[in-house]
Amino acid sequence: MTTLSNLPTYRTPIHDEWIDFNAHLRDAYYGLIFSYATDDLMDQLGMDAAYRARTQNTLYSLELHIHYLREVKRSDELTVTAGIIAADRKRIHAAFSMTCPRLGEPAATAEFMLLHVHQGAEPKGVPFPDDIRAKVETLRSLTGAHPSLGAASRKIELR
Amino acid sequence: MTTLSNLPTYRTPIHDEWIDFNAHLRDAYYGLIFSYATDDLMDQLGMDAAYRARTQNTLYSLELHIHYLREVKRSDELTVTAGIIAADRKRIHAAFSMTCPRLGEPAATAEFMLLHVHQGAEPKGVPFPDDIRAKVETLRSLTGAHPSLGAASRKIELR
Numbered sequence: 001m002t003t004l005s006n007l008p009t010y011r012t013p014i015h016d017e018w019i020d021f022n023a024h025l026r027d028a029y030y031g032l033i034f035s036y037a038t039d040d041l042m043d044q045l046g047m048d049a050a051y052r053a054r055t056q057n058t059l060y061s062l063e064l065h066i067h068y069l070r071e072v073k074r075s076d077e078l079t080v081t082a083g084i085i086a087a088d089r090k091r092i093h094a095a096f097s098m099t100c101p102r103l104g105e106p107a108a109t110a111e112f113m114l115l116h117v118h119q120g121a122e123p124k125g126v127p128f129p130d131d132i133r134a135k136v137e138t139l140r141s142l143t144g145a146h147p148s149l150g151a152a153s154r155k156i157e158l159r
Numbered sequence: 160m161t162t163l164s165n166l167p168t169y170r171t172p173i174h175d176e177w178i179d180f181n182a183h184l185r186d187a188y189y190g191l192i193f194s195y196a197t198d199d200l201m202d203q204l205g206m207d208a209a210y211r212a213r214t215q216n217t218l219y220s221l222e223l224h225i226h227y228l229r230e231v232k233r234s235d236e237l238t239v240t241a242g243i244i245a246a247d248r249k250r251i252h253a254a255f256s257m258t259c260p261r262l263g264e265p266a267a268t269a270e271f272m273l274l275h276v277h278q279g280a281e282p283k284g285v286p287f288p289d290d291i292r293a294k295v296e297t298l299r300s301l302t303g304a305h306p307s308l309g310a311a312s313r314k315i316e317l318r
Contacts, residue, residue, distance in 0.1 A: 021211065022278070027197075027220040027271075031190035038186075052180065061186040063315050064225045071219075071282065086317050093317055111315045112186075119181070123230065153315035156222050156270045158245050158252055 006142050008044050010037035010080045014072065025072035031064065034096050034110040037080040041094065045135045047116075056119045057126060059092070063113040067151035070107040076100040078107070083143030087136045089127040090116045095149040109150030165301050167203045169196035169239045173231065184231035190223065193255050193269040196239040200253065204294045206275075215278045216285060218251070222272040226310035229266040235259040237266070242302030246295045248286040249275045254308040268309030 012033055020026035042048065042059055052058050072078065078100050086093040096110045118126040128136065143149065171192055179185035201207065201218055211217050231237065237259050245252040255269045277285040287295065302308065 021208070022217050022219070026191075026194060027223060028187065028191035028194035031223070032185075032187035035185060035187035049180070058181050060181070060230075061227050063227065064186060064190070064223070065312075065315050066223045068220050068222065088317055091317060093315060113315050113317075153224070155314060156224050156252060156272050156312035158247055158250060158272075 008041055008082045008139070010040040010082070012036065012078050012080075014074050014076055014078070016074070019074050023073075025076075027066075027068060030066055030068065030072070030098065030108050030110075033078060033080060033098065034064075034066070034108075034112070035061075037082055037096055038094065038112060038114070041082045045139070046132045058117055058119060059114045060117045060123065061112055062091075062115050064110065065153035066108060066110045068108050069105065069151065070103050072098075072100065072107050073102075076102060076107075081149070082139075083149050084136060084140040085111070085143065085149075087133075087140055089133075090125045092116075092136060095143070097150045106150050111153045167200055167241045167298070169199040169241070171195065171237050171239075173233050173235055173237070175233070178233050182232075184235075186225075186227060189225055189227065189231070189257065189267050189269075192237060192239060192257065193223075193225070193267075193271070194220075196241055196255055197253065197271060197273070200241045204298070205291045217276055217278060218273045219276045219282065220271055221250075221274050223269065224312035225267060225269045227267050228264065228310065229262050231257075231259065231266050232261075235261060235266075240308070241298075242308050243295060243299040244270070244302065244308075246292075246299055248292075249284045251275075251295060254302070256309045265309050270312040 018029035081097045083095045092114045094112045097106045098108045117123045177188035240256045242254045251273045253271045256265045257267045276282045
């Protein structure tokens with residue numbers, strides 16, 4: 001597996017209540033882990049709690065696509081690597097790959113479309129400030145060297 | 160909005176811990192609600208706990224795509240309507256629409272690709288028994304009359 005050095009990582013153990021009747025990580029908790037990894041990515045891009053409190057700006061999720069590739073078990077310790085596939089003035093198309101030492105390939109991959117929103121009387125999409133845009137662009141350029149972030153989003157259909 | 164009569168529904172209130180720092184339902188908990196709605200759909204298609212215990216067969220999620228269309232708040236009560244877009248011998252392509260009385264349009268839509276799996280020494284995709292296949296086909300034919308289940312899965316990209 002390609003080393004995903006230089007990309008942000010988020011680590012988490014598995015909690016008992018995340019295991020379902022199939023004796024593996026419930027699909028929705030892959031999503032919760034990717035959601036926490038997105039919070040972590042926000043911090044790293046400068047959109048942390050202080051920024052959110054000061055500006056009333058934050059990120060909203062518009063779309064999510066997860067590929068479930070391998071079963072995750074209670075004893076696994078997971079690492080999520082984050083990248084940015086593309087971005088514009090207001091949006092980030094982020095990619096995540098979930099791995100654990102037991103598996104030789106990703107357990108899951110995810111893509112989010114995220115919108116920078118000002119939470120006023122009505123939430124409204126607004127451009128990133130220049131300093132955050134620069135951090136987004138830096139990570140996007142790093143991610144370009146790591147095409148192995150995983151199975152890409154696509155229309156879901158029987159093939 | 161088109162009435163989604165005759166399709167299975169799953170209802171849930173919102174829990175405090177599902178609300179995030181944006182003061183709305185965290186993206187991952189839309190996913191948890193859709194996951195519980197999938198459990199409910201399994202029951203309705205005959206793949207309930209008794210079936211799973213007797214056969215060691217269950218459903219695994221292969222892919223998930225969520226469109227987040229509206230913010231959901233702590234006070235909302237949600238209804239998820241389930242349908243089946245397509246199916247083959249081993250797979251169900253399921254669609255879900257999440258609504259609440261406060262909103263005139265869906266708060267979110269989701270699609271899952273689900274695989275019928277026998278949990279032996281190694282999990283293995285296996286065909287549905289005839290009685291379950293018949294229930295799947297009945298729901299698929301009902302769903303065909305309800306194209307409004309919502310925003311369809313697609314490749315995620317900046318447009």
